[in-house]
Amino acid sequence: MLHVVTRHGVAILVGLGFGAVLALAIVDEPSGSLHAPGGVAVFVGNLTALVGTYLALVMVLLVSRVGIVERAIGQDQLVRWHKRLSPWPLSLIALHAMLTTIGYAQAAKAGVWAELGSFVRTYPDMLAALVGFGLMMAVGIASIRAVRAKVRHETWWALHLYLYMALALSFAHQIVLGPSFVGHPITVAVWSVAWAATAGLVLVYRVGMPVFRTLRHQLRVVEIRTEGPGVASIICEGKDLDRLGVAGGQFFAWRFLVRGMWWQAHPYSLSALPSPRYLRLTVKAVGDHSSAVAHLKPGTRVAIEGPYGRFTRESSTQPRVVLLAAGIGVTALRALLEDLPGDSRPVVVLRASKAEDLVLRAEIEELVRARGGKLHELIGSRSKVRIDRGSLVRLVPDLKSRDAFVCGPPEFVGHIEAVLKSAGLPLTRIHHEAFSL
Ligand SMILES: Cc1cc2nc3c(=O)[nH]c(=O)nc-3n(C[C@H](O)[C@H](O)[C@H](O)COP(=O)(O)OP(=O)(O)OC[C@H]3O[C@@H](n4cnc5c(N)ncnc54)[C@H](O)[C@@H]3O)c2cc1C
Missing domain, CATH: 1.20.120 (Four Helix Bundle (Hemerythrin (Met), subunit A))
Incomplete structure (x- = not known):
């Protein structure tokens, strides 16, 4: 309201x-x-x-x-x-x-x-x-x-x-x-x-706000974990991070305070809900910044701007949801899924070209299981594994009674949005986060 x-x-x-x-x-x-x-x-x-x-x-x-x-x-x-x-x-x-x-x-x-x-x-x-x-x-x-x-x-x-x-x-x-x-x-x-x-x-x-948040929460990189080919999770430690007021699915603009990187802020979603001491982002190397984050040294200071984004459960109009992500779009989906209540029975559809590109898969499987939901993995090239109205309704028979959350590259988000509309879902029930501004 x-x-x-x-x-x-x-x-x-x-x-x-x-x-x-x-x-x-x-x-x-x-x-x-x-x-x-x-x-x-x-x-x-x-x-x-x-x-x-x-x-x-x-x-x-x-x-x-x-x-x-x-x-x-x-x-x-x-x-x-x-x-x-x-x-x-x-x-x-x-x-x-x-x-x-x-x-x-x-x-x-x-x-x-x-x-x-x-x-x-x-x-x-x-x-x-x-x-x-x-x-x-x-x-x-x-x-x-x-x-x-x-x-x-x-x-x-x-x-x-x-x-x-x-x-x-x-x-x-x-x-x-x-x-x-x-x-x-x-x-x-x-x-x-x-x-x-x-x-x-x-x-x-x-x-003012980013400087205040950065000083208040004192974030530093503590660990870099390889998640898959070209994908790494960056774990940052700080103070009172549960007081950032983050909802699952949101993102920050991140500024890593080292030479060559301090002057650029890039948007990355949280790939897990914050705990009082830790934040996690998971990044796929596509260019100079996203490639460099995997080589950050523990102890690197981090400045943040945010949280931003409406890709959250608060946007949902229905109690049941379907979550769809392609590639590195799983990051926001993973955090949003964690934020859903235990009895939400979400349907999750993950799309990737190769099985090894399905990062954070085990975590997602566990979160889906704990919420009584269903996980579908669609692996293969775009020409072989197509998502259209028919295939989506087969995967999610009660699609029309759910809100849909779509995340990933802009082409994937645009395509799925069109499929959802053609399946009769009104725009107010389709929520998306395209990984490009
Ligand atoms: C809301 C949002 C959430 C995102 N979450 C994730 C995530 O969780 N994990 C992940 O791996 N990637 C995420 N991305 C994508 C990530 O921001 C880009 O891949 C990264 O900024 C690319 O920067 P680069 O220097 O490595 O590559 P470049 O070669 O410089 O850029 C590649 C493409 O990324 C986009 N891009 C570059 N810099 C920016 C910027 N400062 N702001 C917005 N777009 C930019 C441009 O469209 C560009 O074409 C997210 C993007 C958005 C908009």
Whole structure:
């Protein structure tokens, strides 16, 4: 119930803010200014600036990791919205820069380049805004799909920091020069509070909380255990770990504090519920970070951000569930299974290309047995072992009366979701964690 209220509350606040920003640009336009030379371009330029920066703030808020919003909506959904929204603020701000320069040039009967030069020389805070604009456009170009595909995840993450800097650099010129702000102290106050609140939330949730949790729980690697080909469990010891408030199926962003790794945080699910002294994650080597974790030395300090994720029993609408995972997706499934009550009789479907890829298998078998459930293992290549509506209903005859939890690579999650929908399961009963953001 709280999640539904939060979801609707967030949507209403964002909608109201959008309406207020539109109204601000329109109401504050002095009558007659549209008929003056360059008036239309300046008006539309102001409108696009206000809407563009408002949407940029919304984008920042979507990934600010505010706990209550993360739990209500889920990080994967928030990141999806963030990505979907991203072309808008950048295009609108680019349009603002273009139209405002054209409008002022028309009013001054000057050339566009001459007007741009005069902006930088004579208007306060314009140089900073121009640098901010350049940074925004650089990030915009890097976001074009063809370029993005070639950029490493870490570089991509670092580029986002420039976007924060770009927004900060552009703030002053908006307040000092924007027609909606000049001579409107209340508007300046409200806009400044909105910016300060957004920056505050980012600092608290993306910096303050992780630092606090890391200092409080004092995590260190104590053991690395090989689980299968290219898969290792990392056991971390710390203080009061049962007070982290983790539900089975959730994940943290992990930062191992050694040379070459401290600056990158990667998401890994817990592969077991925390005990007061230990946390466990299980990682499959697919790239440089996930390969390096298997070679961490005992004693390595660990910083954490989280817990995140809605892949938990709390999301379930029915008492009975079916859990499906492929490959390394068993990690979140294993922890979620451990969190289910003893009489839950879960059906678990594990998918792997080879038997040795079924890591944590013995633990899962034991947890399923203790809960009176059933375990199905589907081993073989995708062409030989297909999961379709018919085969799934044969494995889980009462599928329609259960909630489904699906975890693993994005292609597997997408395929199973489609199969579940075709089998008549409504979207509200399908929960997923795709191992890619
Ligand atoms: C919610 C979630 C839970 C996950 N849980 C597990 C788990 O329990 N065990 C496990 O082995 N793997 C898990 N993963 C996947 C794991 O995060 C990636 O395999 C790992 O980050 C790859 O990093 P790399 O440097 O080794 O490889 P790279 O070659 O850099 O990346 C391989 C792919 O992983 C993704 N990726 C890389 N870095 C990040 C990042 N910082 N954030 C998000 N995605 C990234 C990208 O899509 C990339 O294409 C999880 C992913 C998510 C999103």
